[in-house]
């Protein structure tokens with residue numbers, strides 16, 4: 001069932017930059033979608049249309065059956081949680097807990113529900129011990145996790161993560177991967193913008209490549225990363241396993257993750 005339907009979306013900034021030039025994209029409930037493309041391709045501009053930060057210049061966005069045009073950010077916040085790339089655009093309260101609690105309370109959760117969602121979000125992001133700290137006394141990587149926790153606590157059917165792994169260490173990335181798996185298990189639709197192709201290939205069902213404000217490729221990681229012409233147009237490198245397969249001279253390699261690569265290696269060895 002479709003949860004997000006974007007048709008012929010165009011958007012121009014007041015400066016005159018034409019950031020979106022006819023985006024068509026349909027996303028099903030529960031899908032994990034990675035949006036890739038070089039700086040300036042329009043990924044963030046597109047994502048910010050999903051929670052009403054930007055309104056379409058032309059075209060139409062339907063979210064959970066409701067036309068997003070003219071809907072306030074507050075109204076769309078119940079459906080789409082948007083985790084900013086830069087947490088300082090998002091955090092405002094004096095303690096981590098207050099920041100995280102704000103969302104569910106604002107959406108009308110009762111006391112018990114707000115506390116339960118807040119504690120869960122703090123726990124899965126590893127912030128329980130910092131709950132009473134001021135967000136600005138935390139490291140930039142921790143602040144980014146507070147921004148994530150604040151959105152998780154809203155328990156929206158769609159979550160958009162703008163560059164979730166940037167600046168995060170190995171443990172924090174593992175946590176993000178676990179959170180995406182948990183959200184997927186709950187049926188949440190997860191959309192991530194990322195420059196980390198290995199992360200996209202390993203943890204997403206679908207990859208959408210953008211260039212110059214348009215979608216230029218859309219499919220499974222193997223389908224999209226198997227199109228060197230499209231990757232060149234989007235100015236992104238394929239995942240490391242595919243680069244390795246190319247170096248090894250494998251024809252028609254489709255492995256986008258390490259386990260798939262190992263399977264393919266074994267199959268090729270067995271075939272002599």
Ligand SMILES: Nc1ncnc2c1ncn2[C@@H]1O[C@H](COP(=O)(O)OP(=O)(O)OP(=O)(O)O)[C@@H](O)[C@H]1O
Nearest residue numbers: 013015017019037038039040041042043044045046
């Ligand atoms: N606030 C703004 N005002 C004017 N132009 C903007 C603004 N934000 C983005 N742009 C321009 O719109 C185009 C699309 O930018 P956008 O940030 O959506 O791309 P992106 O694919 O998300 O890039 P990145 O990977 O760097 O985040 C670019 O040409 C960019 O310079």
